[in-house]
Amino acid sequence: MTQGLTEPSGRGPAFLLVQEDADFRAGLREWLARELPLRAAGRGPAGRNALEFRRAWEDHICQAGLSGLGWPLAVGGHELSLKRQAIFHEECARAGTPLPVNMIGHGIVAPTLIAYGSEAQKSRFLPRILDNSEIWCQGYSEPGAGSDLAALAAKGERRGDVYVLNGQKIWTSFADISDFCLMLARTGSGPSPRAGISVLLVDMRLPGITVRPIRQITGEADYNEVFFDDVKVPAENLLGEENEGWRLAMAAANYERSTYFVPRVVRMQAEIEQLVALAAQKMRNGRPAIEDPAIRSAITDLGINIHALRLFADQILAAAERGETSGVDSSAIKLMWSENHQRLFDVAMDVLGSEAMLGPQELSGASEGRWARDFLWTRAETILAGTSEVHRNIIAERGLGLPK
Ligand SMILES: Cc1cc2nc3c(=O)[nH]c(=O)nc-3n(C[C@H](O)[C@H](O)[C@H](O)COP(=O)(O)OP(=O)(O)OC[C@H]3O[C@@H](n4cnc5c(N)ncnc54)[C@H](O)[C@@H]3O)c2cc1C
Structure with a gap:
């Protein structure tokens, strides 16, 4: 990511292009003060927290061009400095905007794709994260692999031009409403459990995927069990090199943390x-x-x-x-x-x-x-x-x- 703006991306409100941080803050504050009450009319704090409003507000932000703030211009982002991104989050918090739903898409999948994706993967997936038309989940944890993630057992067997997935993930946030999953699967073996893991970009509507929501202490069911039963994922949806997924997963974890x-x-x-x-x-x-x-x-x-x-x-x-x-x-x-x-x-x-x-x-x-x-x-x-x-x-x- 580079500092400041080199060329405008052509998306979004005019305040994205101003030179001074103070003007950026003022323009954004004004935009939020106008847009949020309009969209949230009649909703109290609990209503603003409802999943359906969180999604609607996130769609609005993205469609208004206020997504991909830090992404490079070449992939449709605004290349804003991290300082401006922090101002963006500060003003959103001040205005009381709800937390996003597609945070895995915007915060983890996008930077991983930008760093490691093929050109075809970037042009297939990034625009749909940018406009929020595709929601992502992250399929890492399994019943026998949480803190010890390298113990994961879900298998991806290469057969011709597909990987055939079998196994189970758990605690997969938003899997029930997701279009795609950034998934870790064991595709080979090696001297350590970290070898032989690959990252796959899995369409959640493929036959053989079953999603079962898990109810939480709050009464909501944000996360899920996900079962894979002979799911055929096109080989072109392998991210990075086969069996080299651990390095990518750690880079993605670093974005997350x-x-x-x-x-x-x-x-x-x-x-x-x-x-x-x-x-x-x-x-x-x-x-x-x-x-x-x-x-x-x-x-x-x-x-x-x-x-x-x-x-x-x-x-x-x-x-x-x-x-x-x-x-x-x-x-x-x-x-x-x-x-x-x-x-x-x-x-x-x-x-x-x-x-x-x-x-x-x-x-x-x-x-x-x-x-x-x-x-x-x-x-x-x-x-x-x-x-x-x-x-x-x-x-x-x-x-x-x-x-x-
Ligand atoms: C709200 C929520 C959302 C989540 N969303 C996702 C998601 O979208 N995708 C996904 O893949 N996962 C998700 N997770 C799963 C999360 O990543 C795991 O719960 C986490 O990694 C811990 O793994 P575990 O639950 O298997 O616990 P375990 O690893 O079995 O740990 C059990 C206990 O043992 C302790 N422990 C384990 N190892 C050590 C050690 N070496 N030293 C000291 N103590 C240790 C732990 O601290 C913990 O107290 C989510 C979890 C929550 C709560």
């Missing part, structure tokens, strides 16, 4: 402001909760952590602009984001007190429903994209050089 988490860190700044507002409004022992010393102290600690985390995210962005890979920093930001995010919603539950026990369903429609739902959802964040224990191991061994 580093700059991918920056928008979430940025969002936390807006969330803590909302938490302060909630604590000012809710009563506790006859006084606003914000006056309770324990609540004040917990919010202050969080505020300090979130500020430090934001500075850390800026450092990661600056390193990425210089073309440096984030290495252990990507583990650190994922770990710190997920644990502080959980804490933020723990404090929100303390502020809500007994009301919180009603849970998301009973509270839905009311703004409290969103806090209860997100409290439950954030339990997953220390597991997905590598558990806290695994990231602590990486930081200890690779970052601090501690013994295994």
Whole structure:
């Protein structure tokens, strides 16, 4: 990715082309202030969180030309600097836009395709991520392979011009609404379990694929079990070299854990402001909760952590602009984001007190429903994209050089 704009991409609102960051921010803020209320009319915080609205808003953003912000111009992106992308996420969080649905497509699949895809794969897949007409999921985890991903057993056997897939994936987010899957399969063997793994781009509508949603503690069913039974994937959908998929999977994981988490860190700044507002409004022992010393102290600690985390995210962005890979920093930001995010919603539950026990369903429609739902959802964040224990191991061994 390069700094600034060299040539306009021809897509999107005029503020994408301005020279100054401040003008970019002002133009975007104005655009969001006009577009979001129009699209979200009549929806409270819970309604804005609904999958169907998240998808509709993401479609709108993409169709307005506000996608592919960091992609090269050559593949239809805007080549915006990471700083401008951070401003974009900051303003979206400030305006209260919902989280995207196709985050795997935009955040993981697209950068992997741009780096490793053939020209034919790029021209087939990238435009449909850009306009959000194809949703992606990521088929890595299996019942016997999570943290130890190299233990994966789903098999892809090359027969003529197809790979025949057999096996099972689990926890596959959005598989039930996805058009394609970035999938890891064992296509060969070698001296280590990491050898013999390939990355396949799998059409989720192929015969032999069964998707079974798994209900979560929030009541939603965002992730799924996916079964592959003699599924024939065209060989042209192999990404990179056969049996060399581990390197690609690790590069994709690095996107997932580093700059991918920056928008979430940025969002936390807006969330803590909302938490302060909630604590000012809710009563506790006859006084606003914000006056309770324990609540004040917990919010202050969080505020300090979130500020430090934001500075850390800026450092990661600056390193990425210089073309440096984030290495252990990507583990650190994922770990710190997920644990502080959980804490933020723990404090929100303390502020809500007994009301919180009603849970998301009973509270839905009311703004409290969103806090209860997100409290439950954030339990997953220390597991997905590598558990806290695994990231602590990486930081200890690779970052601090501690013994295994
Ligand atoms: C909400 C959500 C969405 C997800 N979406 C996807 C998706 O879209 N696609 C996908 O492929 N996967 C997805 N996952 C799966 C996720 O990547 C795995 O859950 C994760 O890698 C952990 O694997 P596991 O669940 O098999 O747990 P295990 O690896 O079996 O771990 C169980 C426990 O053992 C600990 N542990 C394991 N190894 C070590 C070690 N070496 N040292 C110390 N402790 C260890 C873990 O920290 C954990 O506490 C998702 C998970 C969640 C929660």
